[in-house]
Structure formats: C-alpha cells, structure tokens
Amino acid sequence: MQVQPAQPRPWNLVGYLDARHHELDAPTTREAVDFFQHAPENTAVSFQLARQTRSAGWQRTIGKLEKMVLPAAVVAVGAAAFTLGLPALVTAGLAVEAIGTGAMAWLDGNKRLQSVQRNEAFHQEPAWKGVKAFDLETQQAAGPTHLPAVEKTEKPFNQFLLDKMQAYPSQYSAVLVSGHGDGYRKVAGQKLEEVAETLAANRRQTGKKVDLVVLEACKMGNLEGLAKLAEGARLAVVSEDAIWDVGLPWKPILEKMDAGVDPEQLGRAIVATSGGIEHRGEVKIPQMALVDLEKLAGVCESVEKLAGRLQDEIDGGNKEKVRAAFASTRHFPKAPQPRMQGLLGLGERLYNKVKRDIFYPDLGDLGGFLDGLDREFSSQQMRQTVAEVRQGLQSAVVSNQVHPSYQGQAHGLSLRMPSPIHFKDYYGKRTGLKAWGQVIDSMRPWRARFGSAMLEGIKSVYDRLRSAD
Numbered sequence: 001m002q003v004q005p006a007q008p009r010p011w012n013l014v015g016y017l018d019a020r021h022h023e024l025d026a027p028t029t030r031e032a033v034d035f036f037q038h039a040p041e042n043t044a045v046s047f048q049l050a051r052q053t054r055s056a057g058w059q060r061t062i063g064k065l066e067k068m069v070l071p072a073a074v075v076a077v078g079a080a081a082f083t084l085g086l087p088a089l090v091t092a093g094l095a096v097e098a099i100g101t102g103a104m105a106w107l108d109g110n111k112r113l114q115s116v117q118r119n120e121a122f123h124q125e126p127a128w129k130g131v132k133a134f135d136l137e138t139q140q141a142a143g144p145t146h147l148p149a150v151e152k153t154e155k156p157f158n159q160f161l162l163d164k165m166q167a168y169p170s171q172y173s174a175v176l177v178s179g180h181g182d183g184y185r186k187v188a189g190q191k192l193e194e195v196a197e198t199l200a201a202n203r204r205q206t207g208k209k210v211d212l213v214v215l216e217a218c219k220m221g222n223l224e225g226l227a228k229l230a231e232g233a234r235l236a237v238v239s240e241d242a243i244w245d246v247g248l249p250w251k252p253i254l255e256k257m258d259a260g261v262d263p264e265q266l267g268r269a270i271v272a273t274s275g276g277i278e279h280r281g282e283v284k285i286p287q288m289a290l291v292d293l294e295k296l297a298g299v300c301e302s303v304e305k306l307a308g309r310l311q312d313e314i315d316g317g318n319k320e321k322v323r324a325a326f327a328s329t330r331h332f333p334k335a336p337q338p339r340m341q342g343l344l345g346l347g348e349r350l351y352n353k354v355k356r357d358i359f360y361p362d363l364g365d366l367g368g369f370l371d372g373l374d375r376e377f378s379s380q381q382m383r384q385t386v387a388e389v390r391q392g393l394q395s396a397v398v399s400n401q402v403h404p405s406y407q408g409q410a411h412g413l414s415l416r417m418p419s420p421i422h423f424k425d426y427y428g429k430r431t432g433l434k435a436w437g438q439v440i441d442s443m444r445p446w447r448a449r450f451g452s453a454m455l456e457g458i459k460s461v462y463d464r465l466r467s468a469d
Helices: 022-037 056-084 088-122 157-167 192-206 223-231 250-258 263-274 293-315 319-327 342-359 366-376 380-396 424-431 434-442 446-468
Strands: 009-019 043-052 129-135 170-178 210-216 233-238 277-279 282-285 287-292 363-365 397-402 414-416
Touching (some): 009 157, 009 250, 043 157, 210 263, 223 233, 223 424, 233 263, 233 293, 250 263, 263 287, 287 380, 293 319, 293 434, 363 366, 366 380, 366 414, 380 397, 414 434, 424 434
Parallel strands (some): 009 043, 170 210, 210 233
Antiparallel strands (some): 043 129, 233 287
16 A cells, blocks of 8 residues: 655744743743644644743742842941941942842742742743653643643754654644744844754755744844844844733644745734734733835845945034934834832833843844934935835835834834843954944943943953964
8 A cells, every 4th residue: 555645734834932030931831732732734833932930839948038139238228337337328339239239039039939929820830940842743631730741851942943844744844932032143042043043954955945934032123133034044033122921822833834825924823813913901012013124135235225325424523413323223122111119210220121131132123213314314315225225125024913002113124222231243243244343332322332342352352362372
C-alpha cells in the first residue's frame, strides 16, 4: 500500500513563548493553555514554552521579604545617623538612597505577589523551569487550566521550527515570538540577530520565506530590528509601543487561519482586532501595525540619505532645529506612571525614567520625526529628502491602527533617537545605519559624548591587546 503525502493545510503556526520573567508567566502560560482550548481543525499549531517559575509559596516569601526592605532601610539609616552622629547632609543623602532602593524593592515585591495571584487566576499549570514543546496535532489538552504533561526539551528553537515546517506542509506559514521586547537589540530573551538567522536558516532549508512573523512583544515595530528579518520572512505584525499583559486575541486569529485567509489578510485582521485595544478602562495595546519586511531595505537607504542631509544642517549651525524635531517626536516606551504616592512616588518616577533611559533604547516614531522636520525646515532639498523617507515608510507599513490618544503620533515604525547612553560604533555595527548613528551621536550633550569616547577608547585598547596575543 502506497502512503500518500500529507495534504497541505491552509496554515502552519510555530511559536516560541518566553514566560521566564515573573510578570510574564501568568499571561503567557495562559496563552499556551488557550491554544489548546481553541485548537483549530485545519491549522497546525506547535510551540515551545520557556518558563522559570518557582512555587507559589516561594514567590510569596520572596515578595514579602522584598516589601520589608523599605522600612528596614529607613530604620537602618536612622539608627546609623543616631549612633554615628552623621552630619545632616550625609544623613539626608543616605535617606534618599535608602528610600529609593527600598521603594523599588517594595514595588518589585508587590509585583511578585500580584504575579502569584494572577497565576492562580489565569491557569493551574504547576511550576517548572526549562523549555517544553507542545504540538496540538499530537497532544491533547490536560484540562481547561493547564497543559498536557510533557518532558522538557533541549532542542533549540531553530531546529524545532525547521522540524515543524517539514512535518506540516501548508500553503502559508507563520512564526510567533512572544516575550519581552527591546527593539533592535533582542526579543523573548534572544538577540534579534539570532531570530533573524533562525528565519534565514529555515528559508535556506525549505526554500520558502515565512509568510508572517508575529512579534508579541513591546517595542518591536522598530525599523532597524525588522530590517534584519527580511531575509527569512515577508510580513510582520508588530507594535512600536508596549503590549501589556492582555496579549493578542488568539481565538479570532486562529479562526481566521482556519478559514484560509492569506498572509496579508491575516495580518490586517490581527492589527484590526488588537490595535488600540482597551481592557478594564486601560489601554493595553496602544498601536499595532502590519509591515512589509521586503521594503525595509529601501527605507533604511532613504534614512541614511536623510542622515547625511541632517549632518550638513547640524554642521551648518542648525542643530537646534534638528533637536526641536527630535523633541516633538513621540518616544517609546513612555516612563510608566508611579504606583506610589508622595515621596515614594517621586522616587519611583525618577527610577522609571532612569530605567527607561539606561536599560531601553530610546525609540521614536519615524513618521512623527519627519513631520517635525517639515515644521522646522523649509528648504526644497530637505523637503524632498523627507518626502522620500515618508514615501518608503507609507509603502512599508501595510496597515496601522492606533488608540485615539496616539493619533498622528505612531505611524508604524520607530527609529533610534538621541540618548545619553548611545554608543555610535555599537549602533552602526549592529544596524548598518552608520550615518544615522553619526547624527544621533552628534546630538548628545558633550558630557555624554566625552563619557562614551572614554569607554570606546578603553574598548579599542582592549581589542588591540587581544589581537596582539
């Protein structure tokens, strides 16, 4: 008896879900459970789920200890000042530092305790650490609140993706990557270069690009980052800003897949059902866009041309006009509002701003920046260069939906903006946008440039010493 090859399905969805941070475990694990609850008939769905979850009792203990840091720190400072007879100014400085540190520990402890409550409300999956692989074709749901029992896997996602693409032939393919996002730097705990290579390797093995990549992570609607994915994928659904814990509405998405819609139709549907979504009065996904990855190389080229024009303006004495255009641009993410009041709230606000400026790339809306340049410059040459970038942007962004509060401020793609901690050579090497890196380096205060130059000089000496060995 001759075995017939498997009939192609409309869609094959392969995912990597990173739930290793305690804030992500509840919604991401619940999302994995929901895949089984809404298992489609004609769509192959398989995914890896990474967790690093301890027991609820352990999490509660750590959370309570963290919340005790604040009063303990205040008492310690008071005791030290009284015992050692410290000057008032020193005591005040220590008090501010202690309160700030304690407030952040209190906040993290509170978040940890909330995560435990959400885990219990969202799902009943036992705590475990590692990566497990799930396949809706071969596994059955263990129940409405937890996943089937499977062994942990050591298989890397790139091999898992290739295996599933070969196991389930389909007309269209999609890859989901879910977790924390950091623009062109990383997503779901992986460098974006690694994700790009995974997609490119899949193309080399299968001869086909992935039709649609869904990056369910914050700040991934970033030109520099998405341009890296074009070798292995055609379209991407992304957000310039945050995607909060509600996540994407996967039940209607899977229903669309089962109906056999094409990649652009599916991408548009995801944008339409998630962009600007609110939950209990809070905006959870301020903006969502469908981007044509194959057109981003042209956008990058036009941005580099614009960078040359801007550098001429900066060198010619129009630096403040360029600065004004940057200042008028919507930046992502905005520092979150403090949860505490009074002095603690002031400390939390400062911490949030420092955290955003230091640990996150300062990304700004490309379309908004172009609008700012049009307001600041009237020369025909600048207007023409800006128009070329805008034309490329509009062509690359297939669909874009925003919350009303973001209207006119989020056009679908972000770009790196000036920041005190930007390193020119690191950015240029990682993104290829060397001229743009020079522009944002030129816009930094001299103190930041001096500090960066010192660190870059130290790194250069270190590299030379290594090469001499």
